[in-house]
Amino acid sequence: MPAFPIDPAPDASLAFLREGYAFISNRCRRLGSDAFHTRLLGRPVTCASGAEAAQMFYEPRRFTRNGAMPKSALKLLQDEGSVATLDDEAHRVRKAMFLSLLGPDRAPEVARLATEALRESLAAWSLQRDERVRLHSALHAILCRAACAWAAVPADAARIDRLTHELAAMINNAGAFGPRNWQARLRRKEAERFMAGLVEDVRAGRRHPPEDSPLAVIARHRDADGRAMTPEVCAVEMLNILRPADAIARFLAFGVLAMHRHPAARDALRAEATPGPRTHAFVQEVRRFYPFFPAVGGKAREAFSWRGHDFSAGDWVILDLYGTDHDARLWPEPEAFRPERFLNREPDAYALIPQGGGDHAVNHRCPGEWVTIETMTAMLHVLATEVAYDVPDQDLGISLRRMPALPADGMVITNVRMRT
Template sequence: MSSAATIPQARGPDHTAAFLCEGYHYAPRRFEQMNTDAFTTRIMLRPVTCVRGPEAVEMFYEAGRMTRRGAMPSTVVALLQDKGSVQTLDGHAHRVRKEMFLDMMDAMRLDEARRLFREEWRAAVSGWQGREIVLDEELDVMMTRLAMRWCGIDPATQDVERRATELATMYRAAGKLGPAYLRARALRRRSERWARHLVRDARAQAKASGVLGTLAGHRDADGALMSEEVAAVELLNVLRPIVAVGRYVLFAAHAMHLHGAGDAGEEADRAFAEEVRRLYPFFPMIGGRVLEPFDWHGARFDRGDWLLLDLHGTNHDPSAWSKPEAFRPERHLGFVSQPEAMVPQGGGSYLQNHRCPGEWLSVAILTEAVSQLRLSDRSVPEQDLSLPASEFPPVPREGLRMSVAPPAPSGPA
């Protein structure tokens, strides 16, 4: 970035340790301390500009301006995307691959995801009745079954618990280092071998349906089938995020316990789900490397410069949200015209930018989860419900223990 920049610089030679320690609070604290929506610092000894807010989102997602390549630590990319995924592509190659994912998100497929969640949730609740469960521990298997079914994979033919461990560990360990990260990489490699086997069988039999069939038969911008390895990576990049939506389901249960269920109904359920996505911490930041030089806030950004957009900070930006720390689902009722302020899974155009194509799926599943949570007869015993800011994404320290009431006794014959 040009030395003539007017963007303030945070004190200290390097802020890697501060970011890991403070987590989601790291950037917002410095925005407030310096009374700014942008500051420069060093993370991993590399110069970076941290930004937040609707104006920064608009700048960051200008078409053709940024690339994801080299913008996030390789340890994170290896667990959450890996080589050859849609998030590593740019230009025409990215658009062709992204169109494939967006085609999966039509209304019928979203409705199917809601139906599958409803079936899996009710089956799980029937097994929880009359005992105390740790919701965080129960959701991974349930969401893995949902993900498999939505992708055209029969859970009855799979080792669901093994796959649940692999898929959940990928997103749970993305912000970790040391033995936890190494274990997650080993589990990811095991999961990729399984996914390659599924793709290979789908191509050999030429009869796979759903997401698996789409990935097996997709042709990229060059007209060639994706390699078996890349198709497997993309299959995991559908399965894993669906399992990760389980963390939003846990957050919805957390919010309903703390703030009450509020009004019922489809629109109210959707608004509750959206406020969970806005308020609760999930993705802390998203990185970008400049492709085309530009000027912003009096600074010149050159090719290769590194920026971090604070997604969680933008969702809590006091200039965009009234009382941003309050849980208010009514914010999302009716027409809401502030897409650059609501970026829990990134911003920009779904086709032109790297915005998560599964965002609609996340909202659909979470809306159904809110509806089902309202119907569940449960209680939450006294426990530590705090969310550690340095975990990405966090979970209540006790995993959210809850007791599910036993079925009501049947009447006299």
């Protein structure tokens, strides 16, 4: 007898697309287990949810990401040769480079640039009060400009605008199949060619970005084998530095939606003259409550046992990120938006996992998490305290079938005016 129950469906791929973020947690509840066996895309897989499952999944060196994600998604989100596809010493050395660029020491710099760009846009919007601002796309454009300035990516406004759309296409179509995905992959290739050209210019001495800028660091990085990355792999990692602009824009759109639906939480932000513990708690609850990525997959690198089940090398396992962030054993009233749950509490590394869990340096946890939190904190405080705006009638529903998710109309605001 297997240690975990078996989903009776011969293949659950269509059910996964139909249920989206809730697919794993729905079956865990139905089957009365934190883990179950099923088939996706014709392949056997074990799906697991909860903090103990996250600890199992993020045990160092236990899983590889290679072969654990459909090619259609990998090609858009990370691409081959990226840090996410590496293991052991190769991963440690490449990840250390990312942490040097995105760690807690650098996060305030990114947040400052993004907040300055936000204030410029708010001032412009306040002069055109009848303009309807679709916040997700507008904030993505703001963040992409700021990220390019920080990363020392030189380009005119038209090229930055094109890069913004290329990055958005990567995220929006990662869960799609067929022509939409293929077209987005072509747009990614255009962005990669642009980035590879910049790297070649730096190496040839035609460009001289600041020594600590991402463009300079990535162009001159040497991997664990002592060799420089190819321009193509450098381009992949440059996009992985810039791509989180869309992720932060999504979180910010959810944050503005939360302020709209929870005025008391918005007032708590306004009570702080500068971003403080209540703003930080609000940001953490936005990251916990709203859907970001549904799950993450790994292939076992060697045999191991968990909860009475013997996993073999090569077994495919999917960890439920969204379901763990909504686990009632970890989060009382998980479907209630309660920022106060994070006051005077730093979340456990295996309980709050919208961007992965475990140790940033060792595991495949997003190195941009500090930048995400710092930038969200600064920008949401500005949106709460420095401007007023109206929220017109629109569809603010969030479909858990859409991956990645957003408010249906992208969180539209209008009649923006500066607060005194």
